[in-house]
Amino acid sequence: MTVFDFFAAEGGFAINLNPLETNLINLVIVIGVLVYFLKGFLGDMLDRRRESILKELDDAEARLKTASADLTKAQSDLATAQQKAEKIREEGKARAAAIRADGEKRTIEAMAALKEDALADLNAEGARLTEELRRKAALAAIDKVMADLPARLDDKAQAKIIDASIANLEGA
Template identity: 30%
Template sequence: MKNVTDSFISLIFLSSAEGFRLNTNILETNILNLSVVLGVLTYFGKGVLSNLLDNRKQKIVSTIQSSEELCKGAANQLEQARARLREVEMRAREIRENGYSQIEQEKEDLINVASVNLKQLENLKNETVQLEQQRVIEQVRQQISRQAVQRALGTLNNRLNSELHLRTIEHNIDLLLGMKNITD
């Protein structure tokens, strides 16, 4: 620090006593040269540096603003996606509930149809059984009638002699004559 002060003093002293001349002492002139360079850079470079810093600042601000806009857009898209997700979930729940209720309805319909079919089959079975019973009863009647006629014929043949036969013929002739007289 003392050298810097001495160099300024020697520069002032030298310039006032002898006029302006160059100092060739490297240690003294180095600090002086540096201060002159820094002064010139500060004076002329201040505008350039401030322009560079202002441009950089504007770029940073615009980048931040565009990032904020992108963030807002992303937040809006996220909210829209969440709303769409809620709608899709609600629709899926409705479809699931409708599917379950439709399955239950179809199940009940199938049970009802099966019940009706079962009743129809039961009625058809009962009708078939009744028809079969009537057919069997009719067959039994016919067999009994045939057997009764065969027994009666057998009994008649065994008991029918010529005298009974003649009496039956005479009786039938009398009946026919009586009917003829009634009609005349």
């Protein structure tokens, strides 16, 4: 009795080395047949899956490269657009300042022209009023002289004035 038999008899652990009792030959045959027949089937299936995965990886790498190139181009375009926007903004500020300065200059010129027009109108009105006052003063003086003249001139004085006027006319 060996140690293995002792454990087997007692209901413990035992190793059966008899190939016919353990069905070891059947298992080897079945596993061999399975490996032989399934090797081609499983191998082809695994190869196709591997190729499919490699193709998807290649496609993903190509898309990544394309996306990276597109991103670089978009960033470049964005930088260019930002530069153009900044240039336009600066030009707009400069133009607004020029328009503001031009508007101020025109306003000042318009105000000066209005002032000159007002002064010219004032001077013309003053000249008109002065002329009208002179005319009224002359008419008033003539009216006064005409009113006083008959009382101051007698026939003798009137004859003397007429003779002086005739002498002036003959001498001229």
